Structure formats: structure tokens, C-alpha cells
Amino acid sequence: MKCNCEKEKIDLKRLNPDIEGDASEVIEEEIQEIIEDGKLADIKLYDNLIFPEGLEKVGETPWMNEQNVFPDILKKHMAPKDKLGYLIVKKGELEFVWEDEKGKVYTVDAKHPLIIYPERYHHVILKGPVELKIKFYKFDVDRVKDMSALRPGEEFIKK
Template sequence: MKNSYRNKEDIKLYDNSVLPKDLDKVGETPFMTEENVFPDILKNHMAPKNKLGYLVVRKGELNYVWEDEEEKVYTVDSNHPLVIYPERYHRVILTGAVEFKVEFYHYDDKMIVDKTALRPGENFIK
């Protein structure tokens, strides 16, 4: 599948955020592929309240977009996981064969901005 979301000059952009240390892991999705991905992950959504997501790719790669920075398309692969902060809309863009999951960590952040946001990861929190 040809990716229509690319950065200028087809240069891959990686997010260099590091998952904060000493966070408690509270759940994770099963590994998903391009064939069984949860459809809501491909839509505009947020991480579960007070949780950081950690997008981990085992095989292949995918793209990731923060809705407030749509001009930046991040590549996520096995060497470049991505930290997903709560209360920030985003979506995953599949670009081909991939195997990935999202881990969730408790994040003590008092700011809850949008209580009605779609948060497909909620079902994977313990």
C-alpha cells in the first residue's frame, strides 16, 4: 500500500522521546498486524486518561501523526518506538506489512482536557 502521508523529500522522521523511567506498566494491546489492527487506532483518538502509550513495532514499520502537527509524519519501527502522551489527538497510519502493539504506563498527569475523546486503549488497562 502506497503511503500518501510523507514528509518533504521522502525523508523519514523519527520521534526521539524516551519513555520516563520507573513508570508502572498497567496493560498492553495484543500484537496487531495490518490484517487485524483495531480500527479505532487508525482514527483520531487519545491515549487512556493518565496513561502514557508506548508504540512498539516488532516487524515492519508504520507511520504516526499528532493531529496538532499533521505536517510531521513519524516513522515507527523496531529501532524507533514512540511515546504517546495523553490528551493529545493522534492516529496510526499503516504503510504495509507490520506487527505492533501499544503498552500503557501510569502517568501522573492531572490535566484531563477532553473527557469525551475516543480512547481505544482503555480496554487493555488492568
């Protein structure tokens, strides 16, 4: 079988690392431009992780909405140490961003809750009317903790 590569001519973008920087930086910029241009507006990404069984519930937030959401949830923060968060939306939807996953925005709605692992920076984006709650479960992780991280969960867990 003969290759027909010459017939299908594809223009490749050549990158000069001295001018454009690392290829990963260029790719990241292109992804960000796509997001900002709204080209991914209709594409939703869901967290399909399975909630671990047998965890002890240690608290939860009250039901919140776009009017009374705790402001720190909308800022870059970490879940409380040794606590796993379970983000539930009753009405509407919101967006969730892991700070270390640039270019990915997860949609959370009534059919798609999200697991929030401790010691990982993230923030929530409200796009309209929504009702949400975060339940917290004891979760032991054997790793170094960032003790300087903002953990608003410590302050608003009902015990």
C-alpha cells in the first residue's frame, strides 16, 4: 500500500523556542484563547470520579445560593486538611476549577456532583442562580501538607 502523504498537504506551525517560548506554553495560550473566545461554551466537562465508600461524615455547609455563598469558595483555596469535600448542586449549575489543571473547567449540576480532594488548590465560579452544599468527610492522606494554604472549610463546617 502506497502512502498518499504528498496529496494531503498539511501546514504545520513551526515554533521557535527563542521567540514563542516552550511549546507547552504556546499550547496553553492557545487553549486559553479558545476558552476566552467561547468556542468551548457548549462543551461541558464532568468529574466522573466515584465517591469512596465508608468515609465518616464530619460536617457540611448549609445550602447556599448565588446570594449567600461563602466568598472564600469563589477564591483560590484548599479543602480542609484530612477532609474530602463532596460538592452537591440541587438547582442550577456552577463551574469548578482545579488550579493545577489549566484549561479545564468542570460543570457541577444535580446529576454531576464533584469530589474535592484535600490539599489541592481550586475555586468555584457561579454563572447564575444555583443552590449548592459541600459535605465533608474524614479522609487520611499520607503526604506533606501546605500549612499556609487558605482552608475556609475549617471555619464553616457544622459539627
